[in-house]
Amino acid sequence: MTSASEEADSSLTAQQKSLAAVTYRQQLHSYQGSGSCRHEVIRKRLLIDGDGAGDDRRINLLLKSFTKWCNSPGTPEEGFTQYQRMLGILAQCEFSMGKTLMVYDMNLREMENYEKIYSNIEQNIASAHEKIAECKKEIQRAKRIRKNRQEYDALAKVIQQHPDRHETLKQLEALDKELQQLSHIKENVDAKLELRKKQFHVLLSTIQELQQTLENDEKSDNDDNSQESPAENGE
Amino acid sequence: MGPVELLHMSVFSQSFSPCGRFLAAGNNYGEIAVFSLSAALSPDSTALNQKPVLTFTAHEGPVFSLLSTDCHLLSAGNGEISAWSWSELTKKNVKPLWTRRPNYKSSLEIPEINSMTINPRDNSLVAGGGDNNIHVMDLENGVFKTVLQGHSDYVHCVTVREREAEILSGGEDGAVRVWDSRTGQCVHCIEVYKYEVCARPQYGKWISCVTTDSDWMLCGGGPSLSLWHLRSLSPTSIFNLSGCQRQAAFQQDLILTVGEGAFVSHCLLGGEVKAQIPCTPQSLNTLQLNNNSTEHRVLTVGGSSDHIDVFTNLSYRAFSLRF
Numbered sequence: 001m002t003s004a005s006e007e008a009d010s011s012l013t014a015q016q017k018s019l020a021a022v023t024y025r026q027q028l029h030s031y032q033g034s035g036s037c038r039h040e041v042i043r044k045r046l047l048i049d050g051d052g053a054g055d056d057r058r059i060n061l062l063l064k065s066f067t068k069w070c071n072s073p074g075t076p077e078e079g080f081t082q083y084q085r086m087l088g089i090l091a092q093c094e095f096s097m098g099k100t101l102m103v104y105d106m107n108l109r110e111m112e113n114y115e116k117i118y119s120n121i122e123q124n125i126a127s128a129h130e131k132i133a134e135c136k137k138e139i140q141r142a143k144r145i146r147k148n149r150q151e152y153d154a155l156a157k158v159i160q161q162h163p164d165r166h167e168t169l170k171q172l173e174a175l176d177k178e179l180q181q182l183s184h185i186k187e188n189v190d191a192k193l194e195l196r197k198k199q200f201h202v203l204l205s206t207i208q209e210l211q212q213t214l215e216n217d218e219k220s221d222n223d224d225n226s227q228e229s230p231a232e233n234g235e
Numbered sequence: 236m237g238p239v240e241l242l243h244m245s246v247f248s249q250s251f252s253p254c255g256r257f258l259a260a261g262n263n264y265g266e267i268a269v270f271s272l273s274a275a276l277s278p279d280s281t282a283l284n285q286k287p288v289l290t291f292t293a294h295e296g297p298v299f300s301l302l303s304t305d306c307h308l309l310s311a312g313n314g315e316i317s318a319w320s321w322s323e324l325t326k327k328n329v330k331p332l333w334t335r336r337p338n339y340k341s342s343l344e345i346p347e348i349n350s351m352t353i354n355p356r357d358n359s360l361v362a363g364g365g366d367n368n369i370h371v372m373d374l375e376n377g378v379f380k381t382v383l384q385g386h387s388d389y390v391h392c393v394t395v396r397e398r399e400a401e402i403l404s405g406g407e408d409g410a411v412r413v414w415d416s417r418t419g420q421c422v423h424c425i426e427v428y429k430y431e432v433c434a435r436p437q438y439g440k441w442i443s444c445v446t447t448d449s450d451w452m453l454c455g456g457g458p459s460l461s462l463w464h465l466r467s468l469s470p471t472s473i474f475n476l477s478g479c480q481r482q483a484a485f486q487q488d489l490i491l492t493v494g495e496g497a498f499v500s501h502c503l504l505g506g507e508v509k510a511q512i513p514c515t516p517q518s519l520n521t522l523q524l525n526n527n528s529t530e531h532r533v534l535t536v537g538g539s540s541d542h543i544d545v546f547t548n549l550s551y552r553a554f555s556l557r558f
Contacts, residue, residue: 140487143487143488144487144488146488147487147488147504150488150503150504150505151450151451151504153504153505154462154464154471154472154504154505154506155464155471157471157472158464158467158469158470158471
C-alpha cells in the first residue's frame with residue numbers, strides 16, 4: 001500500500017516536521033485562544049503519540065487523502081481505489097480504537113481486581129493482628145498457670161517431707177489408749193492399796209484394843225488379888 | 236571522666252522514671268546519670284543516644300540505692316537521702332528538692348544507706364543501712380517515725396510485703412527479719428545459714444538480696460539463693476548457682492537473678508536454672524525491669540563496669556548504655 005511505503009520511507013525528522021505542521025494547523029483550527037492552552041495541547045499530543053508513527057498520523061493521512069479524493073479530477077477507477085484505500089485506513093483506525101477500548105476495559109477490571117486483593121490482604125493483616133493478641137494473652141495465662149503449678153510442686157515437696165497425717169493420728173490414738181490403760185491400772189492398784197491399808201488399820205486397832213483389854217484385865221486381877229489377901233488375913 | 240575512672244566504675248543502683256522513658260543509674264563515684272530510653276530504643280539511634288543525657292554528682296559517696304516514686308527520684312548515699320524531681324531532671328536542672336538524714340545515734344561516723352523501698356500502704360520510705368537499723372520515714376512530711384531495731388550487723392536489703400503490711404530485711408548477720416509495719420515489732424527471724432540445704436559456709440552467712448511475691452520469698456547471698464514459703468517459713472527450692480547473688484526478681488513464671496558472674500540467670504520456681512545469659516560487666520550488682528511503660532519493656536543490668544546492658548528480649552543482650 002502506498003501509505004505503508006510512505007510511512008516506511010519517511011525519516012524521523014520528517015515525521016516530526018509533519019507532526020509539528022499538523023499541530024500548528026490544528027491550533028489554528030480549534031484554538032484561537034491563550035498560549036497556555038497551546039502548551040497543554042502540545043504536551044498532551046507529544047505524550048500520546050510522540051513519534052508520529054501511530055494513529056494520529058493515520059487520521060491525518062486519512063483527512064489528507066479524503067480532501068485529495070474530494071478534489072481530485074482523476075478517473076472513477078482511481079477514485080474508487082482511492083475510496084477503497086480510505087475505507088481500509090478507516091477500518092484500521094476503528095480497529096485500533098476498538099483495541100484501545102478493550103485494553104482500557106481490561107485495565108479497569110484489573111484495577112478492581114487489585115482493589116479486591118488489597119482489601120483482602122488488609123483484612124488478613126487485621127485478623128493476624130487479632131490472632132497475635134489472642135496468642136499473647138494465651139501465653140500470659142499459660143505462664144501464670146505454670147507458675148502456680150511450680151509453686152504447688154515446691155510446696156508439695158516440703159509437705160512430703162513431713163509424715164502422713166493418718167499415721168500420726170493412729171500413733172496418737174495408740175498412745176492415748178496406752179495412757180488410758182495405764183491410768184486404769186493405776187486406779188486399781190490405788191484402790192487395792194487403800195483397802196489393804198484399811199484392813200491393816202482395822203487389824204492393828206483390834207490388836208491394840210485386845211492388848212488394852214488384856215492389860216486392864218491383868219491389872220484388875222492384880223488389884224483383886226491384893227484386896228482379897230488382907231481380907232482373908234483379917235478373918 | 237578519664238579512662239581509668241571509667242575502668243574502675245561500678246554501677247550500684249538503677250531506677251526507671253515513672254513515665255518509663257528514662258533510666259537513672261548511680262555509680263560508685265556518687266554520680267547519677269540519666270539515660271533516655273526512648274532515644275536509645277528508637278530505630279535510628281546512634282552511639283550518641285547510648286550516652287547519658289545528663290550526669291551530675293548527687294552524693295559524696297557511692298549511690299547505693301535509687302528509687303522512683305510518682306514524680307520524684309530518691310537517691311541514697313552516705314547516710315543521707317536526697318530527692319530530685321523527674322520533670323526537673325529531664326530539663327537538666329540538678330537542684331535536689333530536699334536532703335534528709337535519719338537520726339543516727341552516733342554522730343561520729345555516718346553509716347551508709349544500702350537499700351530503700353516504698354511502703355505504699357502508708358506512703359512511707361523504708362531505708363536500711365549501716366547502723367544495723369531500718370528507718371521508716373513518712374514521705375509527706377519527712378518525719379522519721381519509726382526505727383526497726385534487731386539486726387546485729389548492717390542491713391543489706393529491704394523489701395515490702397504488701398498484702399500483709401510487713402517489711403522484710405536481710406542483713407550481714409545472716410538473718411532475714413520480718414517486721415510488722417504498723418507496730419514495728421519483729422514478727423519472725425529466719426536465720427538462713429542454719430538450714431543445711433542452703434547454707435554455704437565457704438561464702439559466709441550474709442544475706443544480700445531479699446525479694447518477695449507476697450506468699451514466697453527469695454533470699455540469697457552467702458547461702459545459696461533459695462525460695463521460701465512465707466506462711467510456713469520453710470525453704471522449698473534451692474538454686475544451684477555458683478556465685479553469691481546480689482539481686483533477684485520475680486518475672487511472670489521465672490526468677491531472674493544477678494550476682495557474681497558475668498551473666499543473668501533465669502531460673503524456674505522448681506529450682507532448676509533454665510538459662511544464663513552473658514553480659515558485659517564481670518559481676519553484676521543491680522537488675523531492673525521497666526514496668527512503667529508498655530513500649531519500652533526492657534531489662535537493664537549494671538555491675539562492675541561503666542556499661543549498663545539493656546535486654547529488649549529476655550533471651551539476649553541488645554545493646555549497652557555507657558556512662
